[in-house]
Amino acid sequence: MQIVVLALGGLFDTGFAATLEAFSTANSLSAALLGGATLFEVTVVGMRRTVRSGQGLSIPVRPVTPELKPDWVIVPALKTVTPDTLLPALARPDVRDAVMQLREWQAGGARVAAACIGTFVLAEAGLLDGREVTSTWSLAPLFRQRYPKVMLDETRMLVPSDIGVTAGSAMGHLDLALWLIRQASPELAMLVSRYLLADIRSSQAAYIIPNHLAQADPLIARFERWARGHLQRGFSLQEAAGALATSPRSLQRKCQAVLGRSPLGYFQDLRVERAQSLVRAGDLSLDAIAAEVGYEDGATLRTLLRARLGRGVREIRADLL
Structure with a gap:
């Protein structure tokens, strides 16, 4: 070759x-x-x-x-x-x-x-x-x-x-x-x-830093700050757009253009990032971590982490060893 x-x-x-x-x-x-x-x-x-x-x-x-x-x-x-x-x-x-x-x-x-x-x-x-x-x-x-x-x-x-x-x-x-x-x-x-x-x-x-990506646009940066304060609650596009003084359609378009994903997709990215940080800290049970980021139970969070990061809770904790 x-x-x-x-x-x-x-x-x-x-x-x-x-x-x-x-x-x-x-x-x-x-x-x-x-x-x-x-x-x-x-x-x-x-x-x-x-x-x-x-x-x-x-x-x-x-x-x-x-x-x-x-x-x-x-x-x-x-x-x-x-x-x-x-x-x-x-x-x-x-x-x-x-x-x-x-x-x-x-x-x-x-x-x-x-x-x-x-x-x-x-x-x-x-x-x-x-x-x-x-x-x-x-x-x-x-x-x-x-x-x-x-x-x-x-x-x-x-x-x-x-x-x-x-x-x-x-x-x-x-x-x-x-x-x-x-x-x-x-x-x-x-x-x-x-x-x-x-x-x-x-x-x-697993290496992406959502905060870094958000800084590429002022509206997305504001959306990120709002989202981090609402991770324990269910996501509402209407509520997010209202808090940012924009329309749901405008927020949807801006997220797609800058981040390549929907507002909900980015909101879930932030949940995963926060959950990954808490898993590494090792101070909380998986159910408690799930509650911190707005999921019903640890099993749901475990599945999400595996789907998004390609690795499970044990692998994430092993990163620190």
Whole structure:
């Protein structure tokens, strides 16, 4: 499998390195333990002769040449964590050149992959329009605003599509690399994950901070404050809209545009976040925690936590061990 890793200036060092290490480990294990040939031919390509990482390290890159025909192109994340730093980065000449090159490669049959902020580069190229994707949860509101034709679900860690695959925040690079290795050999992917002490995670939901997402819009920030004060009560869209001096329809639309979910869905996110915090504290029974966040009993809450977070009460408490 011919893989091109597209190195852009100011990339996220850890994600870039984790991607390369995963494929290097896969090739070593394939040869040493499985008696197989090298499965992944990885080439690091740059849009400029000189490429420096976000930490200022020089990255050896090859130029783009006509004979380079990748099976997969991976776009690591840029080291930007806020809209104020991301938007100027997306406007850089080397990124615009990368967008054009990605379109050319994809039109030529290459599949494309990206993690975290790298997904914004794929979206800039228009390659994600009309497709389900994931991205870094922390910039999900900006992603929705900038790319309304893309179907974003930031709760998922990996989302395959007909043109490739997208992965979630930061260390999602490793999940992405393991997913690609698994397409070649599930047995090899399992070996790599054990050697690197890394498992493919199905969800980002447990890591999302609802308060962070709410700050992207003044109305949503006010809704969040109101909701946190009403977690023990049943949710009423009419009551919430009235308290915020807006209409139910306007609140519904704003939540969908900024958060990608309904007001009730976000209200439930806050309940889950609060319940998860109380479970970790370990001071209350599950029934008492359920009452604190407006559910009838612990069994209902247990089911909700498993559905939303992909793990149960024992796993949540084990996080602290």
